[in-house]
Amino acid sequence: MRWIQVFATVVGVVTATASNSLYLPRQQEPDYSQLLDQLSEEAEVLVNSTLVTRDLASDYQLITNRWSQLETPRPTVVVVPARESDVVVTIKFAALFDIPFLVYNGMHGSVTTLGRMDFGIEIYMGKLDNIQIAADGKTAAVGGGTNAKKLIDALWAAGKQTVTGTCECVSYLGPALGGGHGWLQGRYGLMADQFVSLNVVLADGSLRTVNANSDLFWAMKGAGHNFGVVTSATIKIFPRVYTTWAIETLMFTGDKVAAVYQAANTYLLRNGTQPVDVINWSYWFNIPGFDGPVVAFYIIQEGVSTVNPAYTQPFRDLGPFSIEPATGTYRDVSAWVGINLDAPPCQKAGLSNPRFPVYLERYNATAQAELYALFKTITAGTSPFANSLFMFEGYSMQGVKAVADTSAAYAYRGDNLLTAPLLQYTPAGATRDAQAKEYGNQLRQVLHRGSGRSQVHAYVNYAYGDEGAKGWYGADAWRQDKLKALKNKYDPNRRFSFYAPIA
Numbered sequence: 003m004r005w006i007q008v009f010a011t012v013v014g015v016v017t018a019t020a021s022n023s024l025y026l027p028r029q030q031e032p033d034y035s036q037l038l039d040q041l042s043e044e045a046e047v048l049v050n051s052t053l054v055t056r057d058l059a060s061d062y063q064l065i066t067n068r069w070s071q072l073e074t075p076r077p078t079v080v081v082v083p084a085r086e087s088d089v090v091v092t093i094k095f096a097a098l099f100d101i102p103f104l105v106y107n108g109m110h111g112s113v114t115t116l117g118r119m120d121f122g123i124e125i126y127m128g129k130l131d132n133i134q135i136a137a138d139g140k141t142a143a144v145g146g147g148t149n150a151k152k153l154i155d156a157l158w159a160a161g162k163q164t165v166t167g168t169c170e171c172v173s174y175l176g177p178a179l180g181g182g183h184g185w186l187q188g189r190y191g192l193m194a195d196q197f198v199s200l201n202v203v204l205a206d207g208s209l210r211t212v213n214a215n216s217d218l219f220w221a222m223k224g225a226g227h228n229f230g231v232v233t234s235a236t237i238k239i240f241p242r243v244y245t246t247w248a249i250e251t252l253m254f255t256g257d258k259v260a261a262v263y264q265a266a267n268t269y270l271l272r273n274g275t276q277p278v279d280v281i282n283w284s285y286w287f288n289i290p291g292f293d294g295p296v297v298a299f300y301i302i303q304e305g306v307s308t309v310n311p312a313y314t315q316p317f318r319d320l321g322p323f324s325i326e327p328a329t330g331t332y333r334d335v336s337a338w339v340g341i342n343l344d345a346p347p348c349q350k351a352g353l354s355n356p357r358f359p360v361y362l363e364r365y366n367a368t369a370q371a372e373l374y375a376l377f378k379t380i381t382a383g384t385s386p387f388a389n390s391l392f393m394f395e396g397y398s399m400q401g402v403k404a405v406a407d408t409s410a411a412y413a414y415r416g417d418n419l420l421t422a423p424l425l426q427y428t429p430a431g432a433t434r435d436a437q438a439k440e441y442g443n444q445l446r447q448v449l450h451r452g453s454g455r456s457q458v459h460a461y462v463n464y465a466y467g468d469e470g471a472k473g474w475y476g477a478d479a480w481r482q483d484k485l486k487a488l489k490n491k492y493d494p495n496r497r498f499s500f501y502a503p504i505a
């Protein structure tokens with residue numbers, strides 16, 4: 003429902019009482035009723051919930067609440083486009099009045115550069131979530147605001163699959179624009195490798211179809227957040243091959259850390275030749291009754307009802323304190339590792355959730371043991387970070403490595419492991435935030451030192467925010483130069499610069 007009268011009143015009030023306004027930004031904002039006039043009937047424009055509490059079709063809390071409370075963006079107006087043309091109108095309006103804007107999709111973006119947005123327009127994408135499978139069954143057109151779980155289920159119902167994020171609550175495009183990791187990447191490559199063409203609204207409000215014929219296509223696959231609003235994506239989809247998946251979860255105490263990761267290198271990772279049907283993840287976290295975080299080692303296999311003992315036996319031999327097998331379908335895998343819609347990581351519970359990612363080629367058992375000792379100290383007892391999680395994600399890599407390294411802005415196809423501490427805590431001011439940053443970087447440095455590398459490879463979608471463009475997009479001069487040249491061409495005024503910006 004449109005509520006232009008209410009809105010006009012609100013704008014009037016704010017203009018008249020600028021000194022005590024709840025939401026007036028540092029500079030005078032334009033009359034947004036002019037924007038509303040140009041939008042489709044189903045589109046909405048919302049302002050601060052305390053001023054507008056009734057007659058909203060969209061739930062204000064739902065479309066503004068973020069997963070992490072650290073360095074959140076602070077838009078002052080929400081636009082909910084219902085059509086592609088609404089995005090065009092909104093970006094043109096923002097350009098005309100020089101108002102910052104930011105896309106909100108699943109609201110799981112947590113990079114601290116988002117905190118630089120201190121007023122302006124949130125563009126909430128949720129109404130653009132149409133999914134259409136092409137007649138030939140080889141591609142699907144996916145709306146720019148489509149949720150991952152919705153896409154997985156729609157394809158499943160049609161006997162199809164593609165690479166999506168593993169986490170059910172994130173959007174499809176948020177992860178994909180940064181490369182995008184998922185359970186099926188060993189088969190087909192990264193999420194961004196599935197792009198066939200993208201409808202993109204550029205910084206000047208022009209709508210482009212970006213495909214392999216455009217120089218922008220390269221940038222959209224890994225640095226896409228920096229270049230435009232994707233209103234829809236045509237992506238490759240595939241016939242579902244296996245319905246059954248299996249997992250074995252082995253839980254270890256901390257004294258087994260070095261042995262567990264030595265075994266992971268030997269029996270699973272095999273220097274990037276991990277079998278395509280196998281995924282191994284592990285998490286470290288505290289549970290009551292243990293001295294130090296436990297190691298939950300997940301070995302997941304596609305197409306079987308029991309994980310092949312060739313993969314699990316070496317880990318069973320190390321003496322886990324629990325072994326739990328499970329069988330189900332592809333749609334159960336996210337729940338097994340605790341990232342389904344109902345799981346704690348999917349909740350927006352008012353916590354700060356910085357991650358400090360580093361990609362690695364292989365585990366260094368010595369570094370893992372050192373890391374464990376530090377993580378144990380940081381999360382011990384009544385520490386404000388006691389609920390933290392250390393994530394080690396070992397997806398299969400064949401599909402990712404099969405795609406040429408130069409083909410996309412995503413820079414890290416050579417790496418086999420995605421690791422990161424997630425320091426979870428209740429917001430408590432700047433001192434606590436600084437402490438989290440210090441600890442997170444200390445943990446990351448242990449892994450980085452163990453890698454013997456000079457440059458930290460950071461997954462942009464897990465980034466803390468201090469890694470810089472070389473960390474997010476690769477330090478190679480050709481990559482940085484190419485990104486900057488494209489940025490100068492397509493976004494000279496740096497309007498898309500809140501999410502891990504290219505300099």
Ligand SMILES: Cc1cc2nc3c(=O)[nH]c(=O)nc-3n(C[C@H](O)[C@H](O)[C@H](O)COP(=O)(O)OP(=O)(O)OC[C@H]3O[C@@H](n4cnc5c(N)ncnc54)[C@H](O)[C@@H]3O)c2cc1C
Pocket residue numbers: 069104105106107108109110111112127146147166167168169171172173174175176177178179180181182183184226227230231232233341347348463464501
């Ligand atoms: C619980 C959890 C699980 C995760 N699982 C995975 C995973 O399995 N694989 C993986 O690769 N990553 C994963 N991530 C990281 C994820 O990629 C990022 O958090 C990502 O930013 C989430 O996107 P979003 O739409 O939910 O967040 P948002 O904050 O809404 O979006 C993040 C940014 O993406 C950009 N953006 C989003 N949609 C569009 C669009 N249509 N057009 C242009 N720009 C857009 C905007 O710049 C926006 O600021 C996970 C994160 C969490 C918290």
Ligand SMILES: *[C@@H]1O[C@H](CO)[C@@H](O)[C@H](O)[C@H]1NC(C)=O
Pocket residue numbers: 265266267268269270271272273274275276277280281282301313364395396397398399418419
């Ligand atoms: C775990 O994943 C890593 C990264 O792909 C791989 O090197 C290792 O062999 C895997 N371990 C198992 C047991 O599959």
Ligand SMILES: *[C@@H]1O[C@H](CO)[C@@H](O)[C@H](O)[C@H]1NC(C)=O
Pocket residue numbers: 273274
């Ligand atoms: C791993 O593979 C890479 C490239 O395939 C190779 O250069 C490297 O020497 C291998 N490392 C080990 C320890 O086998």
Ligand SMILES: *[C@@H]1O[C@H](CO)[C@@H](O)[C@H](O)[C@H]1NC(C)=O
Pocket residue numbers: 366367368369448451452453454
């Ligand atoms: C493993 O990590 C340790 C500790 O940082 C380091 O001294 C060692 O050189 C690393 N080993 C390899 C093979 O990089």
